[in-house]
Amino acid sequence: MASTTAMPPLRARASNRFLRVVVNHLATAAAVGSTILVMAPLIAIFAYLLFKGASSLNLAFFTQVPKPVGETGGGMANSILGSGILLAVASLMGVPIGIAGGIYIAEFGRNKRLANMVRFTADVLNGVPSIVMGIAIYTLIVVPQKHFSALAGGVALGIMMIPTITRTTEEMLLMVPLNVREAALGLGVPNWRSVLSITLRTASPGVITGCMLAFARVAGETAPLLFTAFGNQFWSTSLNEPIAALPLQIFVYALSPYDEWHRLAWAGALVLIVLIVVSVALVRYVAGRGVLKGVS
Amino acid sequence: MGVEIEVSDLNAWYGTNHTLQNISLRIPANHATALIGPSGCGKSTFVRCLNRMHETNPIGRVTGTVRVGPTDIYAQASPVEIRRRIGMVFQRPNPFPTMSIYDNVASGLRLNGFRNRKVLDEVVERSLEQAALWDEVKNDLKKKSGASLSGGQQQRLCIARALAVDPEVMLMDEPASALDPVSTAKIEDLIFQLKSQYTIVIVTHNMQQAARVAENTGFFLNGKLVEFDATHKIFTNPTDKRTEDYITGRFG
Numbered sequence: 001m002a003s004t005t006a007m008p009p010l011r012a013r014a015s016n017r018f019l020r021v022v023v024n025h026l027a028t029a030a031a032v033g034s035t036i037l038v039m040a041p042l043i044a045i046f047a048y049l050l051f052k053g054a055s056s057l058n059l060a061f062f063t064q065v066p067k068p069v070g071e072t073g074g075g076m077a078n079s080i081l082g083s084g085i086l087l088a089v090a091s092l093m094g095v096p097i098g099i100a101g102g103i104y105i106a107e108f109g110r111n112k113r114l115a116n117m118v119r120f121t122a123d124v125l126n127g128v129p130s131i132v133m134g135i136a137i138y139t140l141i142v143v144p145q146k147h148f149s150a151l152a153g154g155v156a157l158g159i160m161m162i163p164t165i166t167r168t169t170e171e172m173l174l175m176v177p178l179n180v181r182e183a184a185l186g187l188g189v190p191n192w193r194s195v196l197s198i199t200l201r202t203a204s205p206g207v208i209t210g211c212m213l214a215f216a217r218v219a220g221e222t223a224p225l226l227f228t229a230f231g232n233q234f235w236s237t238s239l240n241e242p243i244a245a246l247p248l249q250i251f252v253y254a255l256s257p258y259d260e261w262h263r264l265a266w267a268g269a270l271v272l273i274v275l276i277v278v279s280v281a282l283v284r285y286v287a288g289r290g291v292l293k294g295v296s
Numbered sequence: 297m298g299v300e301i302e303v304s305d306l307n308a309w310y311g312t313n314h315t316l317q318n319i320s321l322r323i324p325a326n327h328a329t330a331l332i333g334p335s336g337c338g339k340s341t342f343v344r345c346l347n348r349m350h351e352t353n354p355i356g357r358v359t360g361t362v363r364v365g366p367t368d369i370y371a372q373a374s375p376v377e378i379r380r381r382i383g384m385v386f387q388r389p390n391p392f393p394t395m396s397i398y399d400n401v402a403s404g405l406r407l408n409g410f411r412n413r414k415v416l417d418e419v420v421e422r423s424l425e426q427a428a429l430w431d432e433v434k435n436d437l438k439k440k441s442g443a444s445l446s447g448g449q450q451q452r453l454c455i456a457r458a459l460a461v462d463p464e465v466m467l468m469d470e471p472a473s474a475l476d477p478v479s480t481a482k483i484e485d486l487i488f489q490l491k492s493q494y495t496i497v498i499v500t501h502n503m504q505q506a507a508r509v510a511e512n513t514g515f516f517l518n519g520k521l522v523e524f525d526a527t528h529k530i531f532t533n534p535t536d537k538r539t540e541d542y543i544t545g546r547f548g
Contacts, residue, residue, distance in 0.1 A: 110354075179390040183454070185352055187404035187461060188380030197407055202394050 046273065053270035056263040061271070066233050066249070072260055076268050078235050080275070082150070082244035083219065085237065086229060089154025090218055094161025095211050099200075101162065102169025102207075107195045119170070122163040133160055134224035142228060150236070150243035153229025157221060161214035168210025172203035208287045212280045219276050222247040246272045298326040298495035299365030299464045301346060306360035308341050308350055315341045317519045319360070323512070328487055328496040330506035330527065333516035334542070339499045340387075342516065343467045346497065347382040348375040364465060380408070383458030383494075387470040389450030391442030391457070397424075397433050400442040400453055404461035419460050427456035428486055448479025455486060466490065468498040472505065484509050503543065507531055515539045 060075045067074030101118055109115025137156040142148055176199045184194035200207065218224075225231070230242040231252065237243075246268055253265035301323040308316035316338045323329045331339040344350040345358055348369060362369050369378045391400050399406075401420045410416070420437070424430040429452040433440070442453055451471060458466060468487070472480040487496055487509045500506050506513050507527055514524040515536075523530060523539045534540045541547055 177390075179386055179388055180392060182349065182352070182386060183390040183392065183457075184403075184407070186347065186349060186379055186384035186386070187407065187457065188376050188378070189404070189407040190376050193407050198392060198403075202392065204394070 049266065049270040049273060053263075053266035053268075056267035057270070061264070061267055065235060066264075069258065074264070076244075076246065076249055076264065076271070078232065079244040079246045079249040079268065080271065081235075081237065082229070082232065083246045083272070083275075085150055085239070085243060086153050086157060086225070086245055087215065087219055089151065089239070090157035090161055091211075091215060093155060093158030094165060094214060094218075097158075098162045098165025098211070098214070099169050099207060101166035102173065103195060103200065105166070106170040106173035107199065118166070122166045125159070126163040126167070129223075130160060130221050131223040131226075134227045137224065138227035147240075148228060148230035148242040149240050150229055151239040153225045153243065153245065154239070156224040156228045157218040160218050160221065160224065161211075164214040164217065165207075165210050168213070169203070169207050172206030172210070173199055175206070176202045204287065208283065212283060216276050216280055219279075220247055220272060222251045246275075297464070297493065298491075300325045300363075301465065301495060301497070302363040303346075304361050306342070306345060306362065307358070308338075308345055309355075309357040310341075310353065311355040315519050316345065319521045321514060321521060321524045323495060323497060325495050326492060327512060328491045328498060328510040330510035330513045331497065331499045331516060332501070332503060332506050332513060332542075333522075334547070335501075337516040338519040339514075339516045340469050343384075343469055343497055343499055346465070346467055347379050347384055349379070349384065351375065380404075380461055381463055382465040382467060383461065383463035385451070385454050385458055385466065385468045385471045388474050389447055389454050391445070391450050391453050393441065393443040395442055396438045397440055397442050397445070397453060398437040401456050401460050404457060408461075420456075423456040423460040424453075426459050426486075426490065427452045428482060429453060429456055446479075448475050448482060451475060451479065451483060452486070455483075459490075463494065465495045465497065468496065470499050470501060473501060480505070503531070515542060517542070 060073055061077075062075060062080065063077050064073070064075035065078045066076065101122065105115045105119055109118070133156050137152050137159070141152040141155060145152070180202055181194060181199060184198040185191070189198070225245050225248050229245055229248065231248040232242045232244040250265045250268045250272070253261040253268065256262070303322070304320045306316055306319040307314070319342060331342065333339050341350060346362060346364070346369075348358075350356045350358055352375075358370065361371070364378070364382060367373050367378075392403060395403060398420055401423050402416050405416060405419065421430060421434075424433065429449060432449060433445070433453075442450065445453060451474075455466075455471070472483045475483065484505060487498065490496060491509075498506075498510065510527050512525065513527040513530040515522045515530065515534075515538075517538055523534060523536045525535070530539060531543060534543060
């Protein structure tokens with residue numbers, strides 16, 4: 001090599017090497033440390049919930065409705081079912097509208113005023129405090145109907161899901177490379193078909209992540225349910241009546257003066273977080289099976 | 297079978313940039329035609345005008361007429377119909393990343409609503425054989441993703457995908473420029489075999505490649521077609537001084 005003469009003296013190179021090794025280790029340590037810091041809160045919360053809640057978990061918790069004050073036992077079966085119903089209503093509403101909105105902004109409305117308005121609205125909606133969402137739905141649905149209902153609760157949660165899903169769908173669609181879109185158009189596939197079957201499908205892992213984020217977020221929401229779903233101490237599956245929900249029940253029990261209820265609240269919190277983790281993992285698994293992973 | 301393409305007075309713009317100026321030429325059926333010229337001369341834009349891909353760009357605009365067989369493609373057909381009849385292979389291999397090899401080849405038919413499994417199986421096998429890829433992938437058709445193949449295999453997969461819809465014309469925009477010499481040779485062999493059944497238009501930066509595969513060659517410069525003639529004439533005895541300068545490497 002011609003550049004040999006230009007190399008620094010041997011001693012200097014050795015110290016450079018020492019420095020390089022030190023810097024390398026420092027950088028690795030910083031990265032590992034940050035990873036631990038990110039995971040620590042989740043692990044701490046989970047461990048604490050296990051510690052506080054696991055002892056109160058029994059079959060009754062999953063099969064019985066709450067007992068009146070003073071009686072021991074009882075469970076949150078109606079709240080678990082109620083949360084399931086509320087989230088089903090919310091997802092049925094939020095996922096299609098959210099994805100459709102994202103598709104519009106990314107694929108059909110580029111540089112159009114309406115698309116910019118949709119994007120702006122979604123961002124603002126994302127910042128609306130959840131209690132305000134509860135009051136809004138109270139005014140729009142509960143007051144005209146003259147009663148609290150599962151439907152109102154589901155709609156409140158569904159609207160809260162929309163902005164997250166819309167914005168992630170938009171971003172994931174825009175990440176699909178132009179040459180993949182051109183491949184579809186070049187085959188004589190109509191644009192709408194190409195958007196649904198090629199672009200959206202290519203972006204689907206990211207879109208599903210967005211839906212799951214929105215789902216997990218609203219699954220733990222209490223405030224928007226206070227004036228909408230209201231809560232219920234009894235079995236109810238009707239969309240037209242007040243319905244119990246895990247976060248609501250936890251809220252009520254945690255604020256109560258009774259030790260028994262405090263224990264149930266801890267157990268409820270543990271069940272809530274486990275249900276969220278399990279449903280997210282399940283959706284990812286089922287959705288992931290349909291998609292072949294490329295190596296490159 | 298391939299059809300003739302007749303282009304008259306074609307002009308194309310990107311915004312205010314007049315990228316193609318008054319192009320007229322006749323591309324014979326069942327032959328390979330090469331388009332050469334320095335980068336930015338308009339040859340890619342030209343092939344994109346032949347299947348109306350140019351207008352998918354929001355600032356793209358075209359005037360003039362292009363006849364493919366009996367059809368005036370800008371006046372008598374929708375872009376979607378036209379692109380079904382005119383297959384296109386792009387510079388970078390672009391298989392659909394979420395689809396298996398089989399699904400990639402079948403995609404053109406499936407996305408247009410074709411569902412008959414038996415026929416799809418036959419078309420997939422025939423297309424992969426035509427693209428000289430069948431033997432390499434026949435055991436992983438539905439197991440492997442199109443994106444898991446090597447670059448050269450991916451490009452042949454894209455050729456198979458284009459062939460599966462049974463086009464009359466194949467447009468190839470520098471199909472081998474991202475590939476190694478071995479894969480390039482395979483693509484060239486393919487072009488040689490395919491041109492008995494399809495009209496092939498190939499854009500290339502590689503003049504040896506043009507000389508090897510094409511009967512006719514067009515030389516583009518600054519958005520104009522400088523010269524269009526039989527390949528051996530272009531390379532041995534060009535009429536225009538600019539063609540000669542380009543071929544002998546004096547510029548570009």
